Amino acid sequence: xxxxxxxxxxxxxxxxxxxxxxxxxxxxxxxxxxxxxxxxxxxxxxxxxxxxxxxxxxxxxxxxxxxxxxxxxxxxxxxxxxxxxxxxxxxxxxxxxxxxxxxxxxxxxxxxxxxxxxxxxxxxxxxxxxxxxxxxxxxxxxxxxxxxxxxxxxxxxxxxxxxxxxxxxxxxxxxxxxxxxxx
Numbered sequence: 798x799x800x801x802x803x804x805x806x807x808x809x810x811x812x813x814x815x816x817x818x819x820x821x822x823x824x825x826x827x828x829x830x831x832x833x834x835x836x837x838x839x840x841x842x843x844x845x846x847x848x849x850x851x852x853x854x855x856x857x858x859x860x861x862x863x864x865x866x867x868x869x870x871x872x873x874x875x876x877x878x879x880x881x882x883x884x885x886x887x888x889x890x891x892x893x894x895x896x897x898x899x900x901x902x903x904x905x906x907x908x909x910x911x912x913x914x915x916x917x918x919x920x921x922x923x924x925x926x927x928x929x930x931x932x933x934x935x936x937x938x939x940x941x942x943x944x945x946x947x948x949x950x951x952x953x954x955x956x957x958x959x960x961x962x963x964x965x966x967x968x969x970x971x972x973x974x975x976x977x978x979x980x
Contacts, residue, residue, distance in 0.1 A: 806848075810890055818907065852918060872928055875927055877965075922942070
């Protein structure tokens with residue numbers, strides 16, 4: 798099942814190099830994968846489910862990498878490491894993701910289909926960084942970090958160099974701005 802999911806996700810990502818997300822049809826993805834309809838639609842019913850699955854795969858890989866590292870109690874350093882590790886994991890798909898994010902400009906309602914999984918991902922990232930997510934401030938912390946993360950993704954997608962120096966400097970600066978709120 799895991800291999801089939803990955804094959805479907807990768808097919809959608811390849812199609813994103815040629816087409817806008819909203820112009821890709823689920824049937825087109827199914828045909829390119831050559832997976833029988835019954836089996837395909839038992840796994841995914843929409844292309845939004847496929848992209849969410851891809852991001853969940855990235856988050857799972859991130860968790861494995863982060864758990865191998867010894868994090869201290871410096872929240873800013875932990876978040877910096879999480880963000881940069883996630884960007885490293887996303888790097889092979891940078892062009893695909895650039896096209897995906899351009900779809901938001903054309904069809905902003907796409908975010909309405911994805912926001913729950915996005916905020917869940919941001920919450921997972923905050924938990925990895927050892928941030929206390931008590932019920933009172935949890936939503937505020939997730940929201941603030943989400944805005945920071947989206948702004949970093951925006952900078953990363955614009956960045957042409959592969960060393961990410963500019964993105965790292967911006968991330969460090971922005972984390973400094975919100976560090977006291979997240980603690």
